[in-house]
Amino acid sequence: MANTSSFSSSPSTKFSFDEKPHVLAVDDNLIDRKVIERLFINSTCKVTTAENGKRALEYLGLADGQHPNHNDLKVNLIITDYSMPGMTGYELLKRIKESPTMKEIPVVVVSSENIPTRINQCMQGGAQEFLLKPLQLSDATKLRCHIKKAITRGVCRRR
């Protein structure tokens, strides 16, 4: 079940610099979810966690049979574990990148295993970055910069 720590609906046409970036963290390991949550909340982001790819897709409105309702959902970064039961992080990445409405969201894949073919596969698949676990404060800080840049670019495009 997706656990929302704080969720506010933001109309897609309005952008506020004060809005906290919203991170969706997907990982089947409970301890990792807790650590990622704290890492990003400490970097002043809102965090929603999901325990597997299926739940993540449901949250994003991309699950089979769902009608997407994107006006209210604002996710600025998706961070997903690679090795998960049912659907790997790579498969989740592909589903997100295939979605007309969600494909712009940067997706970061994390893994405890440093396997070059896996890294290449994810980068080819459209991942923003591939990070090794366990994640550290410096990773969250780096990712938050990516989010800020992406948000700022969005604003510039509208001008």
Next chain:
Amino acid sequence: MEVGQMQRAWVEYTRSLFREGFLDAQFQQLQLLQDESNPDFVAEVVSLFFEDSERLLADLTFVLEQQNIDFKKVDAHVHQFKGSSSSIGAQRVKNDCIAFRNFCEEQNIEGCLRCLQQVKQDYYLVKSKLEALIRLEQQIVAAGGSIPMEELSS
């Protein structure tokens, strides 16, 4: 014991845990994530780790007791255990899991059973150390002091 003494004891104890390889730098990362708005973060994560680990150890014991061992299942559990011990900085447990996975790959029953014993031993050791550490932290806070994290970097 007065606060200053307890704080010094905490520094010494934490340093010894790192020195003896029970904990690694990842535990420090967790400590850095704790602050006034989340004073119980480390205790919470540690508590989750204990629950998760006991479940994994019970599952591992069960799977390895079967006539026909499902090595895929064993590997899946060890992978989980390696993940959580790595995320919390429980270095010895993590290293035991790495060795364990190698024996799984080889489908070496003897090796796996030995590893199970080793990982149980190291888990219970680090569990008692972490419990002692957190108790000490709680005593410091109850006495009105703060955890001297900055002392660890010196």
